[in-house]
Structure formats: structure tokens, C-alpha cells
Amino acid sequence: MEAREAPGPAKRADADLDALLTLVARGDQGAFEALYERLARPAYGLIRKVLRDPAQSEEVVQEVLLEVWRTASRFDPARGGAATWVLTIAHRRAVDRVRSEAAAAGREQRTSRVPAAGDAVADSVEATLDAELLRRCLAGLSDVQRESITLAYYGGYTYPEVAKLLEVALGTIKSRIRDGLNRLRDCLGVS
């Protein structure tokens, strides 16, 4: 298994990733390749989760990784670690893509993207410890907390859309997302 960035006692690995990204910002292609080895799989898996379509996911992950190279000098460790920075870019790009497609195709098609039950966690062959731990922590949330978080993050829905899908008030969704993320954080031991 690859080094684990989060969750878990991964502060050391996080610090290494930050150092790698700092080297990347100075034009070090070797450091970029090392960063690729660590983060391309989570980035691709996440994008694939949101977009579903393999060809589009391949395009988007390439764009994202090139953007990481181009904009590495803008990475600010104070705002979160390198993994968070890269995966935030990946998620943002995937969500932007899925929303512009949905806007073009009409909203009805989007209902097909509701993640199936039990689909919230990686289905890759490597049933990693991360995935197993996350599965257990997600199971400890209330239904609305869990579904709000997975619909928003893996489904790419805005919180008003999530509220509509779950037939829950807007304010409730916001607080369920916050409470759910806080509980997840405690359960996962994210530093």
C-alpha cells in the first residue's frame, strides 16, 4: 500500500508531500513525478467518482495535474497540506465539469448520478485501510449527515440540490454537513 496522507497518523507523510510540492514550485520535474506517484490515484479516483465517465475523467485528471505543475508556486502550506491542495483542485474541476454538463443536458439526467447505497467508498481492488476506516466512520453518522456529505462530495451536487433530493430544509442540510464533517474528523483522527 502507498503511504497514507490522511486519515491516520500521517503527519510525517504530509510534511514530505509539502516539501515535494515546494520543490515542484521551483521547476523540479523529478519532484513532480514523485508527487504524481503519491497523488495521481486519489485525484483520478475522486474525479472518476464525481464524473463517472472514464474518458472525461482521464481528460480532467490530466488538466488537474498540469495545473498543479503550473500553479505550484501558489501553494500555501498554512492553508492546508499539499494533498488537500491538489485534491481540492481535482474536486473543483470535476464538479465544475459535471455541473456545466448537467446545465447543458438538463437537470433530469442528473438524478442518475445519485450514488448508490454502499457506493460511497472506493470500489477499487485496493480496499485500502483508508477506505475501510472511512466506511466505518461514515456508518457512524446519521443518515442525513452521511447522505448530505456523499451527495455533495461524490455526487457533485450543490447543497440546495442535496436539500431537494433528501427533502430536508436548506438550513438543516448546512448544519448536517458541518456536524457530519466534524464527527467524521473525530472518527478518522484527521490531524
Added chain:
Amino acid sequence: MRLPRRDLHSLAGPYALDALDAGERDRFERHLERCPRCQDEVRRMSQTATALAMAAAAEPPAGVKERVLAAVAVTPQLPPVTTRDRPRVRLGAAPRAARRYPRLVTAIAAVAVAAAAVLGGLLAVTQHQLDSAQAHNQEIATVLAAPDARIASAPVTGGGTATVVVSHAENKLIFTSAGLPELAPTQVYELWLLGPGSARPAGLLPEPVAGKTAPVLASGFTAEDKMGMTVEPSGGTSSPTTTPILVMPLPQ
């Protein structure tokens, strides 16, 4: 829907999950700039979201790594934002940066075309660049957009990397480099097409920008030719006068 300011705090969770629409996202980001408590909250929640991403890890398709690394080799990076430059409002950043780094921006535009074609996924960028770039860039884009375009990189003796993109159908190639040692003002890097017993001049490398040279276009080669590079007196020569620091086969 516009939330009163005090309610903006409640958007930290949806923001960390990218669950705001574009308008609300912009509004929250402006608020975030001056709300340390929100910054803390967003950082913690984003780290938790990172755990959700890590758990979804899956192997990218074959070829992604090679294409990304090839694109990286020809793509310049943004300069760091210094504290003095850091805009108070995000939207102010682009025009200021463009004024301060006109040459670099031009180089990025030129090479972005190269990178875009390497990555089929950036076709929109290619189109945009085609719309605004000069004829030189369009010719380069033609090579890169050729269905048979192939890319190869090789180390240069003494330091640096050379990257060649070839379309045999168009009989055109593009040469870029990164990290070559700086030359004396009286010297220049010259490119050659090396055939059996012949060396034809294929252009001089421009001054590097941020360590990279803008694409040089060459044509009139055969599949068996090799790409060569030597250090020559300024202005170049008609045949190599020094030992080549690069001899690489053209990608087929």
C-alpha cells in the same frame, strides 16, 4: 439567494465540499479573505474531505502519466505571488500579473498550445490560443493537432532536457528545451537535422524564459534523421563546429 453576512459562516461546510453554486462560492471566498475563524473551519473541513478523496483512489488509465510528464516538460510555471503583489480581492490579480510579466505570459500562451495538444483534454485552450496567437503559433498548433503527432524527450549533455514533437504526415517538428545551461552572450544553441553523412541547420534556440525556450519549428526531414544540438557562435553556422550535446532519434 443572498444570505445576510452573519449567515455566511454557515457556508463553510458546503464550501469545503464544493457544494456552493458559482455566485455563492465567490461571495463566500470574499468573506473568507477577512474571516480567520472561517479559514480555520474551511481548512479543517477540507482536510476531512481529503480523507474522502483518498478513500476513492483508483489507478489512472495507461498513458496518463507519460502524457502529463511530457506536458510538464514543455509547460512554464507561474511565478510566485509576492506579498506586495497579493491582491486584496482575487479578481484583481489577472491584469496586474499580465502587465508585470508580458514576455512570460506570451511564452505561456505559446507553450500552452503545445501542452494543450499533448493533452487532448485541453482542446478548449487550444482553440482559444489559436484564436489569438500569431501565424507561428498556428503552425505549431497544426503540428500538435496532427493525428500522428509524437513526443519524445531526451537529456542534454551538460544539463537540461530537450523535447521534440514530430508529425511525419505534416513533415514538421517542434523543438523545446528546459534547464539548459546559460551561454555566454557570444554563443547560441543551434539545432541540426542529422542524416547519414549530413547535418542541416534547423534553427537557433531563442533566449530561455523561466528556464524554457519557446518552440522552434523545423521541417524538411526524413524519418531516419536525428535531432542534434551544438553550441555555436552567435548567429549560428552552416555546419556544426563543436561536439553535439544532443543526438536524439525522431519519435516515430
